[in-house]
Amino acid sequence: MKLIGSLTSPYVRKVRIVAMEKHIELEFVVDVPWHPDTKVSEFNPLGKVPVLVLDDGATLFDSRVIVEYLDTVTPVSRLIPEGNRQRIAVKRWEALADGITDSAALIFIERAQRAPEHQSHDWIVRQEQSVFRGLEAMSEELGEKKWCTGDLMNLSDIAAGCALGYLDFRFPDIQWREAHPNLAKLADRLNALEPFKETLPKA
Numbered sequence: 001m002k003l004i005g006s007l008t009s010p011y012v013r014k015v016r017i018v019a020m021e022k023h024i025e026l027e028f029v030v031d032v033p034w035h036p037d038t039k040v041s042e043f044n045p046l047g048k049v050p051v052l053v054l055d056d057g058a059t060l061f062d063s064r065v066i067v068e069y070l071d072t073v074t075p076v077s078r079l080i081p082e083g084n085r086q087r088i089a090v091k092r093w094e095a096l097a098d099g100i101t102d103s104a105a106l107i108f109i110e111r112a113q114r115a116p117e118h119q120s121h122d123w124i125v126r127q128e129q130s131v132f133r134g135l136e137a138m139s140e141e142l143g144e145k146k147w148c149t150g151d152l153m154n155l156s157d158i159a160a161g162c163a164l165g166y167l168d169f170r171f172p173d174i175q176w177r178e179a180h181p182n183l184a185k186l187a188d189r190l191n192a193l194e195p196f197k198e199t200l201p202k203a
């Protein structure tokens with residue numbers, strides 16, 4: 001299987017960490033969808049990464065579909081529980097964490113790719129509010145627990161760790177660690193793991 005993605009995308013990072021946790025070897029093909037020579041749209045009509053290309057040539061996107069697929073490829077280290085309530089709790093965490101990333105990425109793109117006079121202050125504030133509310137929700141739901149859901153690390157923690165890692169990478173000025181020490185502890189625990197270390201975003 002071949003994973004197409006960039007070294008900065010938090011969604012790609014989530015998939016890479018899931019694959020590593022599950023001991024699934026993927027050929028990693030670096031392709032930045034913003035570059036003029038990108039071939040991503042030949043594999044994903046939406047032109048976004050990550051894309052997983054299966055051995056028979058079938059393509060899977062987006063990251064939530066890919067991680068769900070990878071989790072069923074082998075029973076090693078199940079990252080999405082089978083029971084309906086637990087499974088949905090994990091998927092909800094993933095939606096929350098990815099949602100924070102979505103809003104943060106919109107702010108980054110607005111600032112990085114639009115001339116200052118074309119940037120919308122209201123749009124940026126709206127996305128910032130979504131990030132801050134999302135962080136509050138993650139912090140409240142984590143509480144004093146070691147992991148986001150259940151007794152072992154699973155996809156909810158990986159998704160949360162990738163969202164927090166993206167904030168560290170693109171928005172070092174956001175003081176989320178001071179505001180939410182429990183999220184900081186979770187991030188420290190995750191960042192000490194090999195798959196997180198190996199996939200640190202690189203510009």
Ligand SMILES: N[C@@H](CCC(=O)N[C@@H](CS)C(=O)NCC(=O)O)C(=O)O
Pocket residue numbers: 008009010011033034047048049050062063064098105
């Ligand atoms: N919901 C998607 C989001 C994917 C996404 O937005 N990827 C970004 C990279 S971080 C991308 O490829 N952007 C290119 C574009 O929007 O044209 C997922 O979970 O995979």
